[in-house]
Amino acid sequence: MNCDLLIIGSGPAAWSCALTARQRDLSVVVAAAESATGWLQKAERIDNYPGMPAVSGKDMLRIFRQQAEEAGAQVVSSLARQVQPLGDIYMTLCGNDIIESRAVVLAMGAARPKLLPGxxxxxxxxxxxxxxxxxxxxxxxxxxxxxxxxxxxxxxxxxxxxxxxxxxxxxxxxxxxxxxxxxxxxxxxxxxxxxxxxxxxxxxxxxxxxxxxxxxRPAVSPAKLLPGLELEGAFIPVDRRMATNLPRVYAAGDCTGQPLQIAKAVGEGNIAAISAAEDLK
Ligand SMILES: Cc1cc2nc3c(=O)[nH]c(=O)nc-3n(C[C@H](O)[C@H](O)[C@H](O)COP(=O)(O)OP(=O)(O)OC[C@H]3O[C@@H](n4cnc5c(N)ncnc54)[C@H](O)[C@@H]3O)c2cc1C
Known part of the structure; x- marks a missing residue:
């Protein structure tokens, strides 16, 4: 499968990024693992996201996803396990399939797998x-x-x-x-x-x-997902364009650090999409 932009994650940052990337006419695949690490699923009521008063996390995610899919984002329900650069493209193992993309947005939230001793x-x-x-x-x-x-x-x-x-x-x-x-x-x-x-x-x-x-496990640590990706502690450092240290790799949402908030994740997803569209022109 080929696309301009592969977005890894299925939270507010990912859906926001997918929506704007589609508006910028990029072909978009979202790797959305059906897993229990989606924190927002557990939120009973959210009161600080404008335009959606007293919405549950589940409903919010359903609405976000529906809007992104209606805009033409394609969703693959599997865990992205490894991203490898190959010349100008990135090859990502999602479940058992390889997705080729020109750019990648990391929007996997802040959940980190705890490894076993050894x-x-x-x-x-x-x-x-x-x-x-x-x-x-x-x-x-x-x-x-x-x-x-x-x-x-x-x-x-x-x-x-x-x-x-x-x-x-x-x-x-x-x-x-x-x-x-x-x-x-x-x-x-x-x-x-x-x-x-x-x-x-x-x-x-x-x-x-x-x-x-x-x-x-339902999550992969960023360092294992994408070798060479710079980290600051558990988070991915980005510039104001949401660019990471790797070419055409951006990060958005909780995975970039505090504050861990929906509005911040949505904003960063939007910026990452615009940056990717500019860089892929
Ligand atoms: C109980 C609770 C209540 C909250 N209440 C509020 C609130 O009221 N207001 C507020 O602003 N914030 C709230 N938050 C925080 C908010 O949920 C997060 O800031 C927000 O969800 C971050 O969005 P995100 O897109 O960065 O990541 P997440 O929402 O964490 O989404 C990341 C998704 O990516 C998926 N994923 C991870 N790795 C991979 C991979 N390798 N391949 C494919 N998919 C992958 C995960 O399964 C997950 O579903 C709350 C959090 C919790 C837990």
Missing amino acids: EEELIGQGVSWCGTCDGMFYRGKDVAVLSAWHGGIEEAEFLSRLCAKVDYYTMAAHDLPDERPYALHEGKPAELVRQEDKIIVKTDVSADAYDGVFIF
Whole structure:
């Protein structure tokens, strides 16, 4: 799939950016993960957004999204997992699809995944965040899937077709299908340890060895999403045009820092779209 602008996120910053980008005639794809990390979904009543008195977070997001879709933004309901520059374009892995775009807006909010002890050091050495990218290396082997959301189910099904054994660990409650080609493992993952050529998954009740471990969460830290992206603590520094340190990559909303407010997110999404349109001219 190709577009001028890929927007990563599904909050006020993303929908505002999508709307203005469409008005500037850019082709727009919004990677909107269907996940529970959307903070605004939980707000019962918002009283400080002009024109929408006493609106719930859910209703506000529905209205924002509908308006952006009616303006022609295309929505892909999957988590953006990795963005890679390739010449003048960016290739983004969204779910299991690659989206090519000329520019990218990061609007993923402020939620940051908390990694397991041992996880970061073992990435690429038996631990992976992407079944599609790395599954083939574990053909005929034993793997564990550690998942904090429903996104892990499809990955576990995919891995079950390749691997000799797949154990599924839940890191946060989510519904699982009744029929599963993988085994549900009890215990909550607490730590990963390398032991010779195996990875040990330690829980509060067990310690099991696997050839590979796949971990799925509803959020990706900005540094992992886009290598080379400059950060200030947990936030993405931007200039007044919402530009990051990378060419044609902008950021908007809570991910750029305080104040964490809807009106600020909407304003920054608008600026990011205008900047992208100017730079892509
Ligand atoms: C309970 C509560 C009440 C609040 N009340 C108010 C209020 O009254 N007024 C006010 O101004 N603010 C309020 N806020 C703050 C407000 O919700 C945030 O400032 C605002 O939602 C930020 O918008 P955003 O677009 O930057 O990010 P978010 O709204 O956090 O949206 C980001 C979205 O991107 C998605 N996402 C993340 N990573 C990826 C990825 N890699 N790929 C695809 N999608 C991804 C997430 O699932 C999420 O849905 C409240 C927050 C909470 C939690």
